Amino acid sequence: MVSLSKSIFKAYDIRGIIDKTLDAGIARKIGHAFGLAAVARGEKSVVIGRDGRLSGPALAAALAEGLQSAGVDVIDLGVVATPMVYFGTNVLETKSGIMVTGSHNPPDYNGFKMVLAGEAIYGDAITGLYESIGRDEGKVAAQPGAYRTHDIRAAYLERIIGDVKVARPIKIAVDCGNGVAGAFAGDLYRGMGCEVIELFCEVDGNFPNHHPDPAHPENLQDLIRCLQETDAEIGLAFDGDGDRLGLVTKDGQIIYPDRQMMLFAAEVLSRNPGEQILYDVKCTRHLAPYIEKAGGKPLMYKTGHSLVKAKLKETGAPLGGEMSGHIFFKDRWYGFDDGLYAGARMLEILTKEQDPSALLNALPQSDSTPELHLHLNEGENFALMDKLRSDATFPGNRQIITIDGLRVEYEDGFGLARSSNTTPVIVMRFEAETPAALARIQGQFRDVILAAKPDAELPF
Structure with a gap:
């Protein structure tokens, strides 16, 4: 049995490594907590689905058991794309759904994307599920929910x-x-x-x-x-x-x-x-x-x-x-x-x-990079971003946007560094009007990151 770790409760979904931070026992607890939250919002049923990952069947079955134990009916779509679960919450008799998916993570990952009463839950609502597991684990419904499968493909x-x-x-x-x-x-x-x-x-x-x-x-x-x-x-x-x-x-x-x-x-x-x-x-x-x-x-x-x-x-x-x-x-x-x-x-x-x-x-474009990832240890990404926000300076910038990390705008391009909410990485992207400008902007980011973390292995 894997013990419950707060680390899998990310900013906008739940994501863990099979048999290290996530297993059927954890899935059952998450299902139970989500089921209680759904009942509190007046929902009587929850639609679930899973992607093609090898761990999917066991996690989905346990998730369903947890939901049912909270008194919620389960509509199981089986193997579907995540948007088909979202579609189910719009066309079936429920506005709540959970997709068992590891998205684009490596094969040993899996997790849950969730819609509760018509809203994609994130932040405090996801943390609330973690807290509910500790608080409400024994609250089993007098009448468990029913289970049925449904083919939504057509x-x-x-x-x-x-x-x-x-x-x-x-x-x-x-x-x-x-x-x-x-x-x-x-x-x-x-x-x-x-x-x-x-x-x-x-x-x-x-x-x-x-x-x-x-x-x-x-x-x-x-x-x-x-x-x-x-x-x-x-x-x-x-x-x-x-x-x-x-x-x-x-x-x-x-x-x-x-x-x-x-x-x-x-x-x-x-x-x-x-x-x-x-x-x-x-x-x-x-x-x-x-x-x-x-x-x-x-x-x-x-x-x-x-x-x-x-x-x-x-x-x-x-x-x-x-x-x-x-x-x-x-x-x-x-x-x-x-x-x-x-x-x-x-x-x-x-x-x-x-x-x-x-x-x-013909669509407008400049010299740019794809997403670049600076790989760090768990939790280190948030600490590094805090340090950059407080200490870093960017000479010649026109504007610094801080709604999510640091997006530094220049007359001839921009640089971005932000913390991923799903994996311990800093995500970076750069764009500029010329290769020289791109190199200059990347150079500024390189300098401030290495000043904050001299052993950082930068991807550029």
Whole structure:
């Protein structure tokens, strides 16, 4: 039995290592605590699902037992993408759901993404579950909840195919990295009228081909090669649980999500003029002017899928997005992040063009880095960021934005350092108008980080 550790209760989900910080016993306790929270909010049932990880079946079964012991009925969707659980909370007789997923973490990780009474829970609400386990473990309902399975696949696919339309036939390549999106992506896009080349769409929790994380260029090389060697026009890639989208052009250019957001924003604003468009601190400086030019109001916010979802609900914005690939459509959809749906909406836009890659490659960009990670020991990332916020100076900066870490704006670029809320790393990103400016900005960040932590092994 693994003992309960507060360290798995992250800022916007629960994430642990199997048989070290997470096992069936912990899953049962989390289910019980969440069940009590659901009952307190007037919820009678909770929808659950799991991705393709090997630890998923045991964790999901224990989670269901915990929920039932709190008096909550369980609707088990089985193996699904995370957005299909979110979809379930919008179309079934409950607004609460838990997805058992390790997302893009290594195979020995797993965890839980949660929606409680229609709200993605984060921060104090997640800490509250930890506290509830210690306080309320013995509170078993007089009448345990029921358990049933439900196949949501057809309803989910039909909902998208019925609304999102391609303008012409197109051949695409789809790389699911053996994540759970592979069980649905091919059928979804074929249902929309696309011809689909499937790469690594067999769901396999060992991830034998490459890691299912399209935020990192090394995981997109197979897709780039496929586009070179076939007549597919465009490439879509998904993370391990299907809530994030990667995009590759015919000529092998990676279109990062902050540039994808430009096309999504312009399309959404054509029906929602003057509305706010939400994006996180990692996004390009070119996104805000693009949103303004399309008639919208740009709003920069913190990174984190639960945080962006909550802000989307608070502001009423029709669209939000993160550099990591979480895209949230409230326009024609439900406001949750869904990589499969975002892929469909992207194809709707691209098929209006005879040369989709030309449209994508013409989007504004500067010299930039992907996400760079400074790996640290557990908890060290937060301490280092505190030190940087109090001590670091950045000569020649135009503005320092502190809503999430440090985003330092210059006349010719920006640098960002922020603490990850899921793993003990500092996430960094840099963008500039010239390679020399990029090197200068990175140099400033290198200096302040090494001043605070001389043994830091920097990724640049």
